[in-house]
Amino acid sequence: MQKTTISQVSKYVEQEVKIGAWIANKRSSGKIQFLQLRDGTGFIQGVVVKSEVSEETWEAARSLTQESSLYVIGTVRKDDRAPSGYELTVNEVQVLQIAQDYPITPKEHGTEFLMDHRxxxxxxxxxxxxxxxxxxxxxxxxxxxxxxxxxxxxxxxxxxxxxxxxxxxxxxxxxxxxxxxxxxxxxxxxxxxxxxxxxxxxxxxxxxxxxxxxxxxxxxxxxxxxxxxxxxxxxxxxxxxxxxxxxxxxxxxxxxxxxxxxxxxxxxxxxxxxxxxxxxxxxxxxxxxxxxxxxxxxxxxxxxxxxxxxxxxxxxxxxxxxxxxxxxxxxxxxxxxxxxxxxxxxxxxxxxxxxxxxxxxxxxxxxxxxxxxxxxxxxxxxxxxxxxxxxxxxxxxxxxxxxxxxxxxxxxxxxxxxxxxxxxxxxxxxx
CATH class of the missing domain: 3.30.930.10 (Bira Bifunctional Protein; Domain 2)
Known part of the structure; x- marks a missing residue:
């Protein structure tokens, strides 16, 4: 398994990689979780399919909140619909920290609030x-x-x-x-x-x-x-x-x-x-x-x-x-x-x-x-x-x-x- 960054995933299509990342956003669709991951070099979507991962990995993914930190292990897939052209099929999640009450949510915030939290x-x-x-x-x-x-x-x-x-x-x-x-x-x-x-x-x-x-x-x-x-x-x-x-x-x-x-x-x-x-x-x-x-x-x-x-x-x-x-x-x-x-x-x-x-x-x-x-x-x-x-x-x-x-x-x-x-x-x- 290769440890890499989001900006370098194009080198590892159909290979398993390990990336240190944070959760920028997350959504769930029944038995699939979509993790919007960022690592400082870029953004990529990680897809967690319940039937394809262990119960431990599924629950670890469910526990993730906005800006929680983790190592994610998954297989790089080519996906022309994705902004970066790639997606990650998640095989394992290693939680580093669960972030609590992150102040900048996906909703609209005023400029002064954002500057206070620059x-x-x-x-x-x-x-x-x-x-x-x-x-x-x-x-x-x-x-x-x-x-x-x-x-x-x-x-x-x-x-x-x-x-x-x-x-x-x-x-x-x-x-x-x-x-x-x-x-x-x-x-x-x-x-x-x-x-x-x-x-x-x-x-x-x-x-x-x-x-x-x-x-x-x-x-x-x-x-x-x-x-x-x-x-x-x-x-x-x-x-x-x-x-x-x-x-x-x-x-x-x-x-x-x-x-x-x-x-x-x-x-x-x-x-x-x-x-x-x-x-x-x-x-x-x-x-x-x-x-x-x-x-x-x-x-x-x-x-x-x-x-x-x-x-x-x-x-x-x-x-x-x-x-x-x-x-x-x-x-x-x-x-x-x-x-x-x-x-x-x-x-x-x-x-x-x-x-x-x-x-x-x-x-x-x-x-x-x-x-x-x-x-x-x-x-x-x-x-x-x-x-x-x-x-x-x-x-x-x-x-x-x-x-x-x-x-x-x-x-x-x-x-x-x-x-x-x-x-x-x-x-x-x-x-």
Whole structure:
């Protein structure tokens, strides 16, 4: 008898296997019991026929409640009607624990109740599918950047300054001085790019922004590549290749998960480079044409604006060349037009908003010093960043992709709170 997992049963058709599992659900039809089994790798139905098993096994199966744990021994059968394509004819049940009064039943529960029981909600088929797709995106991220010659570098989480000069930071004491939880590793990644050429980081970031929208989390994960000798247009090409890569990876490797989520895969099949590009100027005009008469040049876009822009395209769209005064101090001005910078936001279709923000960075020491003064960045904690322009400065670009928004978009789910195992929200630090 082979011990295996649900995800591997296709290797053992018509063979007896042993699987450690939990009961996701159960129903009975007289002399047949149907056990909906899960083991973390997948879901499968186990069929217990009274006339084909011992009395002990039949009674053990009858005693099982939702989320009871067990070893199940049975024969793998091919079954095209089953979601996974396979079923298990149960020969023996070895009960490990009978669960009592499991709080999340098959009936409907409110969101707050489910969030309070997030540690258990993770076991459901929907949450399993979402987090498996998240895992696929993470795997594809490493594959893409490794194949493209990037080195992974880990920036610090505790920093002495803000990457973007914002005040939405979590403050802490670092022995005898102030410190902050990182909202971006970008400045450190620029230092790494000037040492290794092409680098990327992948880690948690924190923003103390008091936002309750479906697109925001307090703690979230960012993928932040930085590239020496790479200018704005080349960076856009790398971004669209990366997003295309992870989308196709999810399509190819998460078919069952996408089916569980009822995701319209035709929308994902279209996510292939190149992506359309429009300038900020064009975006303002497009919005005015759509009835947003109150939007003026120089204002940043909110969620309704991004959604309206995305509706005009069937792929993610780059909005480029934003006004200098609404973007971060380190972004390089357009050489032909100093009131805009060489930057782009990538807006996902279907109302999911910005998933990437990126730019070419200022490489001129004098100009960066001028930007420091304009943004009143007098903190000595920024001095090392200036030094990067003193010793072998080169054109360089980078971007950041928010993992949770990307997961929400590719899964087709409404709220980012389901895209991370234990979300941190404005009103939630538990569980």
């Amino acid at each position: 540690h258990l909600w993770l076991r459901s088929s929907r949450q399993n599918a979402i987090l498996r797709i998240r895992n696929e995106i993470i795997k594809a991220t490493y594959e893409f950047f490794n194949e493209e010659g990037f080195i992974k570098v880990d920036p610090p989480i505790l920093t002495g300054s803000s990457a973007e000069g914002t005040t939405d930071l979590f403050h802490t004491e670092y022995f005898d001085r102030d410190a902050y939880l990182s909202q971006s590793g970008q400045l450190y990644m620029e230092a790494a790019a000037l040492a290794f050429g092409k680098v990327f980081s992948f880690g948690p970031t924190f923003r103390a922004e008091k936002s309750k929208t479906r697109r925001h989390l307090i703690e979230f994960w960012m993928i932040e590549p930085e590239m020496a000798f790479v200018e704005h247009e080349e960076s856009l090409e790398i971004q669209e290749q990366y997003v295309s890569y992870i989308a196709q990876s999810v399509l190819n490797n998460c078919k069952m998960e996408l089916k569980v989520l009822d995701r319209d895969v035709s929308k994902l099949e279209n996510i292939k480079a190149p992506f359309p590009r429009i300038t900020y100027d064009d975006a303002i005009q497009l919005l005015k044409n759509k009835g947003f008469d109150d939007i003026e040049w120089g204002e940043d876009f909110g969620a309704p604006h991004e959604t309206a822009i995305a509706e005009s395209f069937d792929k993610p769209v780059f909005i480029t060349h934003y006004p200098t005064n609404i973007k971060a101090f380190y972004m390089k001005p357009d050489p032909d037009r100093e009131d805009v910078v060489l930057c782009a936001d990538l807006i996902a279709p279907e109302g999911y908003g910005e998933i990437i923000g990126g730019s070419q960075r200022i490489d001129d020491l004098e100009l960066l010093q001028q930007r420091y003064n304009e943004h009143q960045l007098t903190d000595p904690a920024y001095e090392w960043y200036l030094e990067l322009r003193k010793y072998g400065s080169v054109p360089h670009s980078g971007f950041g992709l928010g993992l949770e928004r990307t997961v929400a978009w590719l899964c087709g789910i409404e709220h980012v709170r389901e895209t991370i195992p234990f979300p941190r929200l404005l009103n939630r630090l538990y569980p």
